[in-house]
Amino acid sequence: MTSPILFDHYRSSASYRVRIALNLKGVEYRSIPVDLAAGAQKKPDYRAVNPQGFVPMLDDGGRRITQSLAIIHYLDATRPEPPLVPGDAADRAHVVALALTIACDIHPLNNLRVLKHLTGDLGLTEETKNGWIARWISEGFAALEALAAPRAGRFLFGDSPTLADICLVPQMYNARRFHVPLDSFPLLVRLDAEATALEAFAAAHPDRVAPPA
Template identity: 55%
Template sequence: MMPVLYDYWRSSASYRVRIALGLKHVAYERVAVDLTQGEHRSAAFLARNPQGLLPALDIGTVVLTQSLAIIDYLDAIHKAPPMVPADPVARAAVLAQALVIAADLHPIDNLRVLNRLTSQFGADQAAREAWYVHWMVEGLAALEAMTADVPGPFLGGDMPNLADVCLVPQLYNARRFSVSLDAFPRLLAADTAASNVAEIAAAHPDRVKPQA
């Protein structure tokens, strides 16, 4: 069967998987799950992913969850283009770059965390934005330093890799919150290069958002 991707158009993790599917030229069906309406907490969706998080990829025999796990599966099944290098040291470096975003930065700036700041601690919109900007800038500064000497237009050098797949959605979100990115020229260069790749551009939230 054709894989079925359950996603939300503005979800960073979903955006990563859309990029990877596009780069791998994998045809798939997309089913939108509206986070703002709580559809991810429905019994039907929780049966697919008990975490109630997006994305989820139904491959027929099993439903895969967690964006980097899904991308790792895609990389194992569809070899080209590779998301990580074959060399063990280079592979570890790329994974570290990707995890700065996927494991350290994104989780604490996620919508459910921002909502909890309000519901449990009374944070207003200004406080939510200050929280978001603080962690975003700290994480991007670390990634900028880690990739400053990486040659090529992409973080992956001559072609996008897993680090680029994670970077593009994160910078999209940073711009939504009006985070200044001037201090991150290497990351901006990689993001600009990625925006000119047709498969990456096709995954952009504006290309998949619900029609009004």
């Protein structure tokens, strides 16, 4: 069976999620870097296969799947061990809600295209941009900490990593990259440390997959 191909960018939070999921599943894959800073995602050849022009995109034997959470759900369906969402309907909804709090409500407001628009088209200063990032990450993390607390264990839900942790770790990386204070989120800091101690998470870290300088 041909190894899947991941169209990837080392600092993309969404790509980082998929790398973690592939590692947790033990799936060998080939990475094709897409240089977001150089605008490679906007080139006609990439847009021809991914009209949104985003990463990640997974090509699994000719099946091209976009959107990180859709890719992870696909991996969970086609490679079910270990499961990344619980089997129980209520538990599954809880884990997906935690993941979406990050993927839909926090991450989009601090991704590259939004930040470029703030400093480029709108002419905001770096200081104002960084304040924007800190506000939305901090507001989202406050909600996430409260939502996760009642059912957290070693991880955001229970004692095994799930889709929620796969989303948390890249967002914590972003928070630290932009110097967002994390003292108010001790649970998230603890859970992030628990997850990143696992090789599946550590091997997906941007520093481990960055292209050569």
